Amino acid sequence: MKTYTDYIVVNTKKEKEILNITSQVEDIVAKSGVKDGMALVSAMHITASIFVNDEEPGIKQDLLEWAEKVAPDLPDYRHHQTGETNGDAHLKSLLFNHEIIVPITEARLDFGPWQQIFYGEWDGRRNKRIIVKVLGV
């Protein structure tokens, strides 16, 4: 059994942004030498998400607007009594999910034609880390 771990660092220009990280995950899977197994792709922060969706500019904008509708950026979260201002980012992290597991078959991501891996940044403009851990044979 093989294991392989690597980290992706992102730093978004906008406070809230959706980044396609598929090719970075694919590179790590290739380096791992794992031909059959799984990769965990997980945000190392509680104000970010990892999820699978579609690389299409319209839907990415729809996702950002939906995040705002279901988990709005309001001033009065109790969390803000600590001096923080990112209460909504904690909720958005849960709405879009914190991590994914992706399958690896014949040394490649075993995905359908439209599946792509995204990082959802909900409190950006600073370095954030993503862990990718590959397990398999």
Next chain:
Amino acid sequence: MKTYTDYIVVNTKKEKEILNITSQVEDIVAKSGVKDGMALVSAMHITASIFVNDEEPGIKQDLLEWAEKVAPDLPDYRHHQTGETNGDAHLKSLLFNHEIIVPITEARLDFGPWQQIFYGEWDGRRNKRIIVKVLGV
């Protein structure tokens, strides 16, 4: 270490439908020969979900209605400028989660009494695939 991969194909009669796929996953776990490990059950589409809930007709209807309330089927998603009409299906896929990992102990799903595995179809009436990948000993 063993790995085993299989695919389930579904084709729902309705556009939006919740299917219990527990017995199909159990069959694949049995074929895998894995006695202790995990199975990834993941939709290979971005307009579908995999989740754990209860096999009870009322709650399945409640889930469909809740999906519609939180991620409504509206005409004006930006994604629709591409000619697509399934923007809501992308949101519902995230709300209900895209994939699950289930535990295997003594060659069986290590579940509580009410846990069942469901496929949530949000844009159906065509062939869709689910990957089941088993890892363990």
Next chain:
Amino acid sequence: MKTYTDYIVVNTKKEKEILNITSQVEDIVAKSGVKDGMALVSAMHITASIFVNDEEPGIKQDLLEWAEKVAPDLPDYRHHQTGETNGDAHLKSLLFNHEIIVPITEARLDFGPWQQIFYGEWDGRRNKRIIVKVLGV
């Protein structure tokens, strides 16, 4: 390859409550002897969640209020025609996610500085179980 499985039993005082279970998961990871791998932490019930967020009293209260806003405790879920009264708990379980996978590197949870593991109880005041299954080397 090693596998190790253990169960955490919780019994909350309140019907809805968020419990930090990080140290219990850490203890199981230590017992497993796994130095590099993953741990599945999964609710064995369909009225509970496992998720990663922040150990801060304000945000935990915000999370409970958000759960109520997006998946409200209403009397008229169809599920209640069975005699049950916990329809909202099934929805909240999905909103906050049913299980997580956490990475293990150098025999420890490979987490960012603020990540903590939480159990979300949506229908408590009785014994509930959480499975922790560790896979790795």
